[in-house]
Amino acid sequence: MKKIIYIFLSVLLLTACEKENYPLGEVDENVDYFSKRTVKPQSEWNELDYLCDSIQKAFGVEIIYEYTPRIIAGTTFFMPPQYDKALPYTKVMLNKIWLKPLKEEFPEFFAGETPIEFILAGGFIHFNNPTATATAAGAGLNGQFYRLGMGGVNNFSTSKNWLYGHIVTLYHEHAHQIDHKYGRGFVFDRISQGKYYGLAGYSSRTEAQAQRDGFWRAYGGYAPEEDFATGVEHMVRYPEATIKQILATSASLDLADKYKMVHQMYLDMGVDLHQLHNVVDSVVYQVNY
Amino acid sequence: MRKILYHLFFFVGSIVLLASCEKDNITNAYFEDNTERQEKVAKEAKEMLASAENGWVMMVKTGLNSDVYTPIVLKFDTVTNRLYVKTVYGETADTESYFRITTGTGAPQLIFTTGSIMSSLYRVGAQASDITDHIYNIVGVSSDTVAIQCYRSGNVYAKEGGVIYKMFKRPVDWKWADGENYFDFNASGFGTNVLGTASRVQLEYVNSPEKNRTIASGFSAVAAANLSTMRNGFAFQISRNIGTGGFAPTNYVFFRFPYLTTNYDGAPIFANNALSFLPQPAGYTNNVTYMTYFINTFNFHYLVCKSVVRTGNNVKMEFEAYDKAGKVIVKATYDNLL
Incomplete structure (x- = not known):
């Protein structure tokens, strides 16, 4: 008798709770619900929109320069x-x-x-308050698996110093992303x-x-996370000989x-950082830009 | 007894389990019946924004003055999403800026999506305007106003929703916001009988006539050598504040006013047919000390030029400043003949 009750109840429980699947209507297959960008019809595209489109086709990175609440x-x-800064920045820094x-x-x-997304920020990140004068962190958008971003785009300049400093910082921020993705490792943190x-x-x-x-x-x-990122940054910034020299001098x-x-x-991910420096x-x- | 209790417990438990499956009464009927609602509001807003030939005016409150509001004239090209901004703080840079009307988060929003004067005002903060975001919820659209509200109201813990601006169509007689610069000390001949000429300015306060007064005044030229120091103090330039931009390099003219027991030559910015007395954080005679004194004494932080009339050697210029609704609240008349 008990057994029958159990079976009866189980069947009832399993079937009774089924609800309609789409309370807000059917899923529209044509809408990309995961895209962070609000779709812009091609008739409204400007030069940068075309460039971003080409870059996405060539490299699989969606470059975002317009902010909506989906993005920030x-x-x-x-x-x-x-x-007028985002356009040459995308052309020179990101593409070339x-x-x-x-x-x-x-x-x-x-x-x-x-990363599959890259966000351009005009200034730097302002924690807590949009008018704060302190500008912490070059990027601040690095703590996500799929998304990288860089601040300071409004400072874009074709001077060698600026370009070099920025791309090296970009690899620093990317290292944070790698860190989030794979971890620095148990041993690294204990050194x-x-x-x-x-x-x-x-x-x-x-x-x-x-x-x-x-x-x-x-x-x-x-802190350990900056220890890791500055390691990558230093190897990208300086030639192998300088790195070896630092290791020798510091002992x-x-x-x-x-x-x-x-x-x-x-190396395991497919890049020798000394070659990346070169x-x-x-x-x-x-190259002159 | 134990067995009975056990059965009872089991029975009650089963009923509770079954009852918990009951569907609640929340329905989505409203959304199902009004699927196009958000799109409709957004579309209406877009049509409205496009409909004003001379653009829309946002009157923003500053931290400097509670009566005189700063006008911002916005023109929306809804075909290309280009945004054109004019205000009294400086000449607009010749760069592209963009806006979007989206329904991305549910409510229709007007978003100044790239860097522009609008994002610069947001970045610079309370002294120049009470704008607290570059993202706005569209809260109302009528035949002659579009009401927008800043999405955020300030810092991270501040409530959602900032100031509501009722944008109105730009008055036709706001010639200063048209393309032509008729009040421009860089234009050849403009300084004749004006620069270096002792003059007077008659100030008229519409709501408090007891404050009306006439001051000894006059314009004089700023030497080119001083220009870079003065420009370095402009709060809206990228090299001073990287999150800003949207303004062209600034130009200044000395403007004499009574200061304590003497006269002083402050250096407002002239741009878009207006004089801006906005204090600069650093720089020159337009710094915080003098400009704050000026604003506290005379109760306005800008003057837009309505007309310049030359009769022989006589030059008369009419200026005005506006209140929250865009009505004239301060009038100033310049006359180069004492």
Whole structure:
């Protein structure tokens, strides 16, 4: 008897709760519900829209320069870029300096690790308040698997210094993304465990002191995530010889260990960071934009 | 007894389980019956924005003055999504800026999607305007107004929804906002009988005539050598504040006014047929000290030029400033003959 009740109840429970599947109507197959952009008819496209479209077709990266609430959360304050800066920035920095060489020289790394969205920010991130004068973080859009972004687009300039500094920072921010995606690793975090300077301490350290303490830059001594990102950044910024020189001068075993780990991690993803430096150096300094 | 209790418990439990499956009474009838509602409002808004030939006016309150509001004239090209902004703080840069009308989050929104004077005002903050976002909810559309409200109201913990602006169609007699610059010290011949000429300015306060007064005044030229220092102080330029932009390099003219027991040559910006006394954070004689004194004493932070009339050596210029509704609240008449 009990058994029958159980069976009866089970059947009842399984069938009784079924509800209609689409309370708001059928799903429209033509709408891309996951696109962050509000669809803009081609008749309204400007030069940058065409360029973004070409870049998306060639590299699979959706470049976003117009802000709507789908793109910028209400609690984060970014200023949209000036159009006359966003256009040359996309042409030169994103197309010619970042994506094209990456796809040609490091196809495996490009295919596996390139974000599918890239957001241009006119200024830098302003935490908590849109009018705050402090400009923290170059990008601040790096903590998501699929999306990278860079601040400072309104400063766009074709000066070599600016271009070089920006692409190196872009790889720094991308390293944060890699970090979020795969993790720095258990061992990496323990190399300098207990030796980090923290927020208050890093700014008073010189670079030489930081390197003796096992960090590429004083900022890398701030916290493990910046330690990792500044490692990538340093290897992209300086030639292999300089890196080896720093390792020798600092005589820091911690730094040497972290160097090997980060270098190897990127090798496994398909890019030798020393070669990436050569490529970046060449596309910035050997070509005039 | 235990067995009975057990059965009872089991029985009650089953009923609760079954009852919990009952569907609730929330329906989506409203949305089902009004599927096009948001699109309809957005479409109406778009048609309205396009309909004003001379554009729309937003009157924004500043942190400087509670009576005189700053006019912002917006023109919307709904075919290309191009936005054209004119205000009194400086000449608009010759760069493209864009807007969108979207229904992306449910409610129709007017969004200034790229960097422009509108995002610069948002970035710079309370002194220049009470704008707190570059994203606006469209809260009402009628035959002669479009009401928009800032999506956010300030910092991260501030409530949702900022100031509501009732935009009205630009009055036809606001010639200053048309393309032609007739009040322009850079134009050849404009300074004749004006620059370096001791003059008087008669101030008329529409709502409080007891404040009316005439001051010893006069314009004089700013040397080109001083220009870069003064421009460096402009709050809306990218090199001072990277999130800004949208203004062309600024131009200044000395404007004499009574200051404490003497006279002083402050340096307002002249642009778009207007003088802007907005204090600059740093720079020159237009810095916070002098301009704040000026604004507190005379109760306006800009003057738009209505007309310039030359009769022989005599030059008369009429200026005005507006209140919340765009009505004239301050009149100033310049006369170069003492």
